[in-house]
Amino acid sequence: MLWLRADEGLASAGRREAAALARRLGLADSRAADLALAVTEAAANLLRHADDGALALRIAAFGDQSAVELLALDSGPGIPDVGAVLRDGSSAAGTPGGGLGAIRRVADFFALHTLPGRGTCLYARFTAQPAGMAEPGSAAQLSGLTRPISGETQCGDTWAVREEPVAEGAAHLLVMMCDGLGHGPLAARAADEARTAFRTSRATEPAAILADIHAGLKGTRGAAVAVARVDPPARRVSLCGVGNIAAFVLGAQSRQALTSTPGIVGHNIGRPQTFSAALPPGDALVLHSDGLNSRWQPAQFPGLTGQTPAVIAAQLLWQAGTRRDDAGVVVVKAPR
Ligand SMILES: [Mn+2]
Structure with a gap:
């Protein structure tokens, strides 16, 4: 993920990075122009109305499709009437959210979550083959986001996912969240090793995968790591974590924590325990590092669970982020 802080050069820097991603993905010229328009409108909106904000851009895979993802995150007044700004398909007007209707018009997928008095998260996706994006694959049900502490380009927080086929029914999802100790290149190296160990582990249970990651992190500075296994048909999740990774089952008005045990993966993991919880349809499993303040509450984020995973992740990262550490x-x- 490429992060651009809102300042005077935001629109031009954003367009430059967007053009590079569009080339890498092989977007047609007209789609690249649509993406540039979206970046321009989002940047203008941030600079006019937000107290603080950022654009983030990346290429992400959705099944066998790839897309450029654009996030615009801000601390600011929020948008008082989302319906009104989205009906207005015109370019940036004088009110917060002006120009967002234009972004929705050109994006293959668009989502917006706004918190009055606190800020807005905008998410837009641009794909090479729009027709294929209509298929709601399992990939669309998962998203992760990391942001390095300011001043660093490498991030010690990382996440990974793999599918675990089962004999009958829907595959289980295995998900890892890792926070490499400290920040900078050495933290990023621990994160890389954790990702590799997670991907190459042949274990299928969270505790056994965590043991493989522990072995893989020997010789690094170590990390906090949690591994979750989501079983969609059974509507359950089990999780094994060591160190400070927060894990919650998030409902519209509820938040149930899944605990980790103390230790440092790669050095000393003690005796990790696996905890299990129900994951009702429409609820979300959220794993995050201590770059987010874990005291956030669902009541502070009305309507968030109804959003796509990328928006849930982004809004939590922006609104609960401490800015004093890498964040992930x-x-x-869970499918409805
Ligand atoms: Mn941390």
Whole structure:
């Protein structure tokens, strides 16, 4: 993920990075122009109305499709009447949210979550083959986001996912959240090793996968790691974590924590325990590092669970982020 802080050069820097991603993805010229328009409108909106904000851009995979994802996150007044700004398909007007209707018009997928007095999260997706994006694959039900502490380009927080086929029914999802100790290149190296160990582990239970990651992190500075296994048909999640990774089952008005045990993966993991919880349809499993303040409450985020996982992850990262550490969050939504 490429993060651009809102300042005077935001629109031009955003367009430059968007153009590079569009080339990498092979977007047609007309779609690249649509993406540039979206970046321009989002940047204008941030600079005019937000107290603080950022654009984030990346290429993400959705099944066998890939898309450029654009996030615009801000601390600001929020948008008083979302319906009105989205009906207005015109370019940036004088009110918060002006120009967002234009972004919705050109994006293949668009989502917006706004908190009055606190800020707005905008998410838009641009794909090479729009027709294929209509298929709601399992990939669309999961998204993660990391942001390095300011001043660093490498991030010690990372997430990963793999599917675990089962004999009958829907595959289980295995999800990892890792916070490499400290920040900078050495934290990023621990994160890389954790991702590799997670991907190459042949274990299928969270505790056994965590043991493989522990072995893989020997010789690094270590990390906090949690591994979750989501079983969609059974509507359950089990999780094994060591160190400070927060894990919650998030409902519209509820938040149930899944605890981790103390230790440092790669050094000393003690005796990890696996905890299990119900994951009702429409609820979300949220794992995040201590770069987010874990005291956030669902009541502070009305309507968030109804959003797509990328918006849930982004809004939590922005609104609960401490800015004093690398931040990472991954969200899995249980199918309805
Ligand atoms: Mn941390």
